[in-house]
Amino acid sequence: MKIFRSLGVTLIAGALLTGCTNYVGAADSKLISVKDLTQEKLLTVQDRTLPAVKLTTKDSLQAEMNTLRSRLVISQGLSSHKQVAFTFDDGPDTHFTNQVLDILKKEKVSATFFVCGNNVEAHPDVVKRIDQEGHSVGNHSWNHPDLSKKDQATVNQQISKTNDAIQDAIGKKPTLFRPPYGARKGGIVDGEAQKLNMKVILWSVDTLDWNHKSKDQIMEAYHREFKPGGIVLQHSAGNEGLKETVKALPEMIRDLKSKGYEFVTVDKLIGVPAYQ
Numbered sequence: 243m244k245i246f247r248s249l250g251v252t253l254i255a256g257a258l259l260t261g262c263t264n265y266v267g268a269a270d271s272k273l274i275s276v277k278d279l280t281q282e283k284l285l286t287v288q289d290r291t292l293p294a295v296k297l298t299t300k301d302s303l304q305a306e307m308n309t310l311r312s313r314l315v316i317s318q319g320l321s322s323h324k325q326v327a328f329t330f331d332d333g334p335d336t337h338f339t340n341q342v343l344d345i346l347k348k349e350k351v352s353a354t355f356f357v358c359g360n361n362v363e364a365h366p367d368v369v370k371r372i373d374q375e376g377h378s379v380g381n382h383s384w385n386h387p388d389l390s391k392k393d394q395a396t397v398n399q400q401i402s403k404t405n406d407a408i409q410d411a412i413g414k415k416p417t418l419f420r421p422p423y424g425a426r427k428g429g430i431v432d433g434e435a436q437k438l439n440m441k442v443i444l445w446s447v448d449t450l451d452w453n454h455k456s457k458d459q460i461m462e463a464y465h466r467e468f469k470p471g472g473i474v475l476q477h478s479a480g481n482e483g484l485k486e487t488v489k490a491l492p493e494m495i496r497d498l499k500s501k502g503y504e505f506v507t508v509d510k511l512i513g514v515p516a517y518q
């Protein structure tokens with residue numbers, strides 16, 4: 243009975259007990275029928291003063307998820323979910339990618355790796371490891387050009403050729419595409435991704451780890467920018483500065499675990515299949 247604290251909720255409880263079918267309270271200006279307030283649907287009741295009684299139902303969560311899933315370009319999950327999606331770009335290599343995978347394995351954490359086709363071709367065994375250890379593989383172009391400066395045919399080739407390389411390595415074609423630098427001016431990149439049945443995945447937290455940041459600077463960026471449903475951009479190949487990514491990763495995981503976050507792949511965060 244702890245949830246029946248506020249006056250508004252007491253009214254609802256009273257109405258339920260007497261079998262009354264009047265409309266009570268208001269959530270975001272929408273009247274709620276008492277008969278809809280079954281225990282099954284009543285997930286959370288925020289303790290506010292009248293007249294606003296904020297209700298979050300399974301139906302409204304489902305509606306939010308449907309809206310998110312319908313978008314072509316996504317930079318974060320639902321802010322009502324205590325979930326985080328780690329993403330690692332530019333790999334695979336045989337050095338940092340394996341170190342990142344070792345940490346994720348030890349911590350039992352899932353992530354998404356946006357890989358470049360030329361690196362997939364060079365290190366197919368590392369892509370297999372990513373897949374076998376429960377992470378998702380996304381497409382990050384063939385060789386990391388700024389696609390906003392390329393014509394339609396080149397953009398299509400960069401994405402398609404990488405999909406083929408990923409399929410050769412793990413037998414599956416991805417649905418998630420992240421343009422290098424997030425560059426997608428003019429609609430060509432988004433259009434080609436859509437034609438290839440893919441979602442364009444950006445991020446909500448940029449650790450700037452590719453730019454020789456220290457572990458402390460990476461952690462500062464994370465603390466400054468992270469919100470529930472966040473997609474965190476990190477890298478698993480590129481330059482020696484990524485040793486700081488490897489140092490920051492366990493600390494970031496510990497912080498999120500202590501706050502009760504669930505670590506999910508991007509496909510799970512947005513409710514779409516990872517592969518087509």
Ligand SMILES: [Zn+2]
Nearest residue numbers: 331332422423
């Ligand atoms: Zn990149």
